Amino acid sequence: EEKKSISFVEQIIEGDLAEGKNGGKIQTRFPPEPNGYIHIGHAKAICMDFGAAEKYGGVCNLRFDDTNPSKENTEYVDSILNDIQWLGFKWANVYYASDYFQKLWDFAVWMIQKGLAYVDEQTSEQIAAQKGTPTCPGTESPYRNRPVEESLRLFNEMNTAESVEGSMVLRAKLDMANPNMHFRDPVIYRIIHTPHHRTGTKWHAYPMYDFAHGQSDYFEGVTHSICTLEFVPHRPLYDKFIDLLKEYEGEAGNITDNRPRQIEFNRLNLTYTVMSKRKLHTLVDEHLVEGWDDPRMPTVCGMRRRGYSSQSIRNFIDSIGYTKFDALNDYALLEAAVRDDLNKKACRVSAVLNPVKLVITNYPEGQTEKLEAVNNPENEADGTHTITFSRELWIERDDFMEDAPKKFFRLTPGKEVRLKNSYIIMCTGCKKDSEGNIEEIYAEYDPTSRSGMEGANRKVKGTLHWLSIAHCEKAEVRLYDRLFNVENTAADERDFHELLNPESLKVLNNCYVESYLKERNVGDFLQFQRIGYFTIDKDSTPMHLVFNRTVGLKDTWAK
Ligand code: ATP
Ligand code: MG
Numbered sequence: 001e002e003k004k005s006i007s008f009v010e011q012i013i014e015g016d017l018a019e020g021k022n023g024g025k026i027q028t029r030f031p032p033e034p035n036g037y038i039h040i041g042h043a044k045a046i047c048m049d050f051g052a053a054e055k056y057g058g059v060c061n062l063r064f065d066d067t068n069p070s071k072e073n074t075e076y077v078d079s080i081l082n083d084i085q086w087l088g089f090k091w092a093n094v095y096y097a098s099d100y101f102q103k104l105w106d107f108a109v110w111m112i113q114k115g116l117a118y119v120d121e122q123t124s125e126q127i128a129a130q131k132g133t134p135t136c137p138g139t140e141s142p143y144r145n146r147p148v149e150e151s152l153r154l155f156n157e158m159n160t161a162e163s164v165e166g167s168m169v170l171r172a173k174l175d176m177a178n179p180n181m182h183f184r185d186p187v188i189y190r191i192i193h194t195p196h197h198r199t200g201t202k203w204h205a206y207p208m209y210d211f212a213h214g215q216s217d218y219f220e221g222v223t224h225s226i227c228t229l230e231f232v233p234h235r236p237l238y239d240k241f242i243d244l245l246k247e248y249e250g251e252a253g254n255i256t257d258n259r260p261r262q263i264e265f266n267r268l269n270l271t272y273t274v275m276s277k278r279k280l281h282t283l284v285d286e287h288l289v290e291g292w293d294d295p296r297m298p299t300v301c302g303m304r305r306r307g308y309s310s311q312s313i314r315n316f317i318d319s320i321g322y323t324k325f326d327a328l329n330d331y332a333l334l335e336a337a338v339r340d341d342l343n344k345k346a347c348r349v350s351a352v353l354n355p356v357k358l359v360i361t362n363y364p365e366g367q368t369e370k371l372e373a374v375n376n377p378e379n380e381a382d383g384t385h386t387i388t389f390s391r392e393l394w395i396e397r398d399d400f401m402e403d404a405p406k407k408f409f410r411l412t413p414g415k416e417v418r419l420k421n422s423y424i425i426m427c428t429g430c431k432k433d434s435e436g437n438i439e440e441i442y443a444e445y446d447p448t449s450r451s452g453m454e455g456a457n458r459k460v461k462g463t464l465h466w467l468s469i470a471h472c473e474k475a476e477v478r479l480y481d482r483l484f485n486v487e488n489t490a491a492d493e494r495d496f497h498e499l500l501n502p503e504s505l506k507v508l509n510n511c512y513v514e515s516y517l518k519e520r521n522v523g524d525f526l527q528f529q530r531i532g533y534f535t536i537d538k539d540s541t542p543m544h545l546v547f548n549r550t551v552g553l554k555d556t557w558a559k
């Protein structure tokens with residue numbers, strides 16, 4: 001196994017292990033909120049969370065941070081389970097923050113009883129207006145010092161079907177002058193009446209992220225709670241709530257040494273796409289793409305449908321690494337990783353995307369020949385498949401020129417080219433319609449020049465791909481390009497609709513592919529020789545084959 005230098009996160013973990021912290025135990029978690037499909041940014045977190053546990057002999061659990069029922073549902077839960085497995089990771093357990101609703105409620109009641117939390121009946125606007133600025137202390141709520149009994153009664157009222165959303169919140173009573181704004185009496189519970197995907201209508205008051213995440217880590221015995229840099233300012237509050245939780249648990253006789261440690265790394269941001277869940281939702285809801293798994297989406301399911309291998313995504317994430325500074329990662333690097341991996345995996349086949357007819361005039365009519373095509377020159381074990389040669393073939397229109405410049409090594413009258421896996425042919429001319437469009441091209445083949453024969457050894461500059469007209473299938477081919485025209489979409493002030501690339505999808509309906517592809521499956525890795533990497537789309541049927549272009553053979557994006 002290739003090993004590069006270890007990340008700063010791994011250094012921290014190794015330091016903790018060396019100090020004997022947590023009894024040498026390593027436990028991490030991947031904590032998605034089931035409010036959308038996961039994207040390649042989440043894949044980076046997944047590689048870290050699962051990878052670190054695996055590397056240090058620990059466990060990684062999947063925990064759904066499902067504390068906001070208004071945005072969550074089981075469709076997202078199912079897709080996340082599926083996508084993590086596809087990426088090649090296995091969780092030890094599946095947990096839900098919603099499993100801790102009762103424990104969190106009891107802890108919140110304890111906070112109220114200790115004078116550490118109070119119900120605030122102001123509007124969210126009023127509360128926001130009192131926050132102050134980092135250099136200027138906030139204003140205390142008029143409800144801050146209300147009697148404990150009153151807060152307890154109202155907290156219970158919040159959790160009834162009759163409560164009104166937005167009418168009350170529970171706030172931690174911390175420090176309205178703290179330079180860390182998260183300490184200025186953060187809201188820890190709010191009213192939501194949308195039924196929860198797991199607990200239904202049992203609850204009406206739900207904990208906020210900051211009051212659920214660290215506590216869930218603690219309940220589960222997480223040792224290293226790895227997340228992204230935007231949580232750096234939340235860390236003191238994370239630690240504070242864990243201190244209080246340990247005190248509360250200690251009073252009940254539950255004393256443990258466990259103390260989860262939050263560590264933050266940089267988010268993955270990619271050029272020419274968006275990573276915000278809100279924007280991804282908009283793309284789907286406004287039908288700007290076909291769905292979450294549209295092959296142009298940065299989602300894991302979109303990339304899978306596009307034909308990216310999970311290994312190439314993991315290799316890319318490995319190559320960019322983990323740092324403490326946010327950056328913008330070049331999409332071209334991801335594509336290079338995809339090409340690199342597919343080169344080892346893709347089955348080489350022929351497809352003609354812009355066909356023109358080629359007639360081999362000296363090849364007998366009605367005669368056919370079975371030839372062998374190597375599936376992958378990089379991997380002999382992949383074997384071969386059969387292709388058929390005959391008198392009438394499809395070739396690419398671009399592979400012929402009537403008046404060609406000297407450096408044109410494809411088909412032109414009087415010159416020879418090799419047909420991949422078959423014969424050397426000499427172009428003899430073409431037929432044009434009244435407007436000068438090429439209708440048919442003519443050539444003669446050299447019967448002694450078939451691959452493997454004596455005559456095949458002479459130098460011929462060009463090799464063309466081809467299909468026998470009577471032995472191929474019509475196909476639809478979808479050519480994908482970057483979804484946005486702008487490198488750094490997040491930094492652009494224009495509305496993101498204006499940044500969309502109107503040519504991100506081109507559909508070709510008049511393509512041909514080898515009949516062999518009828519036997520292949522959705523998601524198979526293919527290389528259309530001389531064109532690019534492709535896969536079979538889920539829309540494909542034996543009667544109507546559909547292919548997605550995964551990536552071209554070379555990086556053609558203008559720098
Ligand atoms: P939102 O907060 O709007 O729900 P999110 O993308 O942060 O969106 P979460 O479900 O909270 O979604 O994310 C789960 C985990 O994935 C978190 O630990 C988060 O830090 C991590 N994560 C999210 N986006 C990225 C990214 N672009 N790069 C790396 N990690 C990410
Ligand atoms: Mg979230």
Ligand code: MG
């Ligand atoms: Mg988040």
